[in-house]
Amino acid sequence: MARTTGSHSDITGPRVRAAALRLFAAGGYAAVSMRAIAAEVGVQAGALYNYTPDKQSLLFDLMQGHMTDLLAETPSDPTRPAMQQLQDFVAFHIRFHADRPDEVFIAYMELRNLTPENFAVIEGLRREYEDRLETILRTGVENGYFAVADPKIVTLAIIAMLTGVNTWYRAGGRLSLDEVVAQYWDMVRKAVTV
Amino acid sequence: MARTTGSHSDITGPRVRAAALRLFAAGGYAAVSMRAIAAEVGVQAGALYNYTPDKQSLLFDLMQGHMTDLLAETPSDPTRPAMQQLQDFVAFHIRFHADRPDEVFIAYMELRNLTPENFAVIEGLRREYEDRLETILRTGVENGYFAVADPKIVTLAIIAMLTGVNTWYRAGGRLSLDEVVAQYWDMVRKAVTV
């Protein structure tokens, strides 16, 4: 046997990325073999190399795509009051991350499995995202809306708190996403004001 | 060659655990081979099996030891006001975790590399730790000191925020640990009060 009936790169390509995403999130990059990914797609291991030069690129492309989407969709309207911008950011972060648990998990857990060059790229994107929030906080401090001693630390604290939602939130659970957003916004708002 | 001069289980045993801790934290459980751990100790791979029945136990013992220490040292004095208990908890969490970055990293990152039985044990210990904080919050709510809609969520949010310190804090950096504790306590205090 060789080429199988119905096979097409437009179909197999996305399935390879989806399988890699699912398995990397579930088992970890190092513990998932190319043969396991191939089996999930329903193909032999050799066929994967039509869609990625190597395993490392498979991981990097998933992470880079996730971070690029994150930055592209982050709300950013400097004309709005800092308090509104902060609320928009909090709501966006929770919803965006709740929508993509596998991507989020990989982006946080598999950093150390990136080559140094790839790591630097992802780290740069993450820093860019953090800067968006830090800018909001600094603006709010300048305008007297926020009482924040060290905007950098508060940035990291808020992001850690919000991202933590992914460790327990499940759609259809005790709380709706609206309720989660409301409760976290309540905590963030109180933490940054006097 | 066989037994080497100066070899003693009281020396090699701790060195095996220390090497495993360091390497697991740096590279991840799945990516670290028994031969790599042995090399770090300065011994052949076979010798490791005098100190652990297998690789999995090496990971589990490290995680269990860490969680047991955490629970043993968590401050718990129900006679103190809830606000004091909360402050004690926040300060303890930050300091304890800052002291053991490798253990903390492993305890959070390598859960999925545990067998189901081992996972259940570690998960139980983590739940127990979370319950300590949740109890403090519920007490404070009952006594009217805290304004917290959902103690369970606030528990998880606080722990996520505090544990996030480990991603950036380095001894000798811009901020002293005292300053870090003060800033996080400020955020937590404001977040749980009206």
Next chain:
DNA sequence: CAATTTAATGAACAAGCGTTCAAAAGCAAA
């Protein structure tokens, strides 16, 4: 010093790893 216990070696095991590639077969265009 002799006997025993403890600790480490180093080779071996079967299994799995990421990756390559010639060959084969389905698909699309002429």
Next chain:
DNA sequence: TTTGCTTTTGAACGCTTGTTCATTAAATTG
């Protein structure tokens, strides 16, 4: 229907994996 392109197979490559064990030598005990 023939031709050329696309896609996949399946075997093979060299290497690493966790683990076992007979052997050997150092340390300890009497």
